[in-house]
Amino acid sequence: MGEDAHLIRVRDLMGMTSGIADYDDFFMEHFTFKFAGDDAGPFLYLKSAARQGLTCRPRSKAVYSGANYVLLGFLLVEVHQMWSWQDLDQLRAIPNNLMHSGRYSHTSFSRLGRCIQYSGFAHQYAWKSWEFENNTQTFEDLAYTSCLNGWTMGNLASSAVDLATFFFDLFSLPKEKGGFLSHKSLTEMTTFKRLNDTWCEGPGGPGSCSYGMGILTNQLGQDFWVLQDKSADESAVKVLGHPGEDWGSGCSPCGFNPKYGFGICMAYTSVIGMNCSADFQLNFGAVQEATCLAYDAVLGLFGAPRLNCTNPTIAHPPQVVNCTWSRQDNNHSAFLLETNLADTETAVII
Template sequence: MRDGLERWRGAAGVADLDTGRPMRPDYEHRIGSITKTFTSVAVLQQVATGRIGLDTPIGDYLPELVPGERGRKVTVRMLLNHTSGIADYMLPAFPKLVKDPGQALDEGQFHKLAPEELVRLGLAAKPLAPRGKYAYANTNYIIAGLLLKKVTGQDPESYITNNVIREAGLRHTYFPRSARIEGPHAKMYESFYGTIAPARDYSVYDMSWAGTAGAMVSTMDDLNDFYRRLLGGKLLCAAQLREMKTTVPAYEPEAGQEVAMRYGLGLFTLKMPSGGWYWGHDGGVFGAGTWAMSTEDGRRQAAIGHNLMKYERFGDDGKPLPNPIGDALLAYMDQALSGTPAERVHGVSPVPQGLPAPGQLRPSPAP
């Protein structure tokens, strides 16, 4: 975490269950959907040049990829804020995920998926919400990557590397070139809500299934650097940063409740239990969870990575059971960002119903 010029790093637990190797705070880590913020910055850079219009239909750029009514009515903005009415491709891409998650993950470990195929699967699947309503879908950001490729003539990963990662001065952030993480890292264990027992290491994995929606690797220090520079106006001009921070409700609240999470363009704002609102994103891939949040001016920040995923358990009614890990993560992040003493945030409630769990980027549904 950071507060102005002050910085603190810490780690707990083990990086390898077999050897007992301890976790370190400078390890490289798969950051999942935090990749979306980088992809959105790249698209907004092209908006600033006039090559992309936020409210232009995606069919104007990619008519063969997104044909018909969707191509005419889904805009670039709708892709970036998940109001496109396009479904996620995860279940079609991993068809055994619900019945046998372990087998699905094992079979997909070295399987390469082209972004065009991921889009096709997403377009063919049933959406969770109609166009105009928020419904998180990785498909949106795979399309955004292909849009970048169309207007820049470069692979989107190369464009993001040269114009976002390097522009931000990040030294340990990259799209992996193989199934392996290049630098020192922890093993990453997937439990899939207890259906994979004991939890299995998936730190070696072909990330083509995530692409410009979630394939990147980074460190917690790099993520704090990135969000501080982004929120401080160093990566986008003021007009595009305003667009990025223009949000929609991320869920439908119960009667009389406040919406505690709103999604912009690859960036969300979240109200913590102690009352403050913060900006950032979370990410989750098989075995690795990440959460990076900042005050609006980027002065106070916290980023946390963990190497056990889908530790939650569900009751017979399909509802999540009380979970001390999620409570602890939320309390820890709240304390880090707000400076509130630990005794005042200890035992806070989990994220309000309808929100994703911290660090749990929805790569797959609960059973």
């Protein structure tokens, strides 16, 4: 990682102030598709990040890196004196009383092997933007690729209900009453600093999101929204939590609304729309529009400020595209007939 790596502390990993670069997402995505029957273990992600060295001196600024979560996973393996990283039971992070209550019955952490082997996992479709040839767009069914997904960085599989429940429990149920964290720890987690990543768009444009410790705020589509009434209280629509997105699925908004006291999460099985019967360009804003409309409907129930979910007008001529859906089955591509609309699921916990 570089000569300053010895300065990195656990809090730096949790707060994204380690300076560690993120892994090469483009390479890892291609690796996963090309070797669909193999698993890219956590060391491969760390090596990808380490090749770039530190982006800055530890604690000098906040830069997001999934490799931080991988290192935190290895830390837990060491603390619990486990033989292998594969022995880590990530469900142990849920307090026993909450786990046994059935509140997280649709939450699991996938390990080695293809996603198709796990019962209850939704099919997810990766938009292969680089495979646009002869006016044809391909979507890859990730059910037939490795489900390890970066290990502690991204192998969580859950329902919208369970995720909304998690953030509701995290913010409303203190550790003293059987919850996840004490008030002191939660306060530290929600002490934010600016995240210096241009991919994260916030109130000040690219690179203006904020990060605490595992909690993100001021992100477009999470808790930064355009309001219909520009004089309304913007803090009323904020959602403290953590959105997530991989190559074929995501969840956002996902977190807890402190103003009205509810947890919410919307999950989707494609990062863009997959409606190929109309102007294909409409798909690029489909997830943002759908999640905005769903969250706006929830806010309306509480009498909260309403969101402006109007997408920008597309200036270019309509783009008519043929679409195919493929999967890697025994290393041979087979085309599927699947729905051309991304499935979504929304849950609100009050």
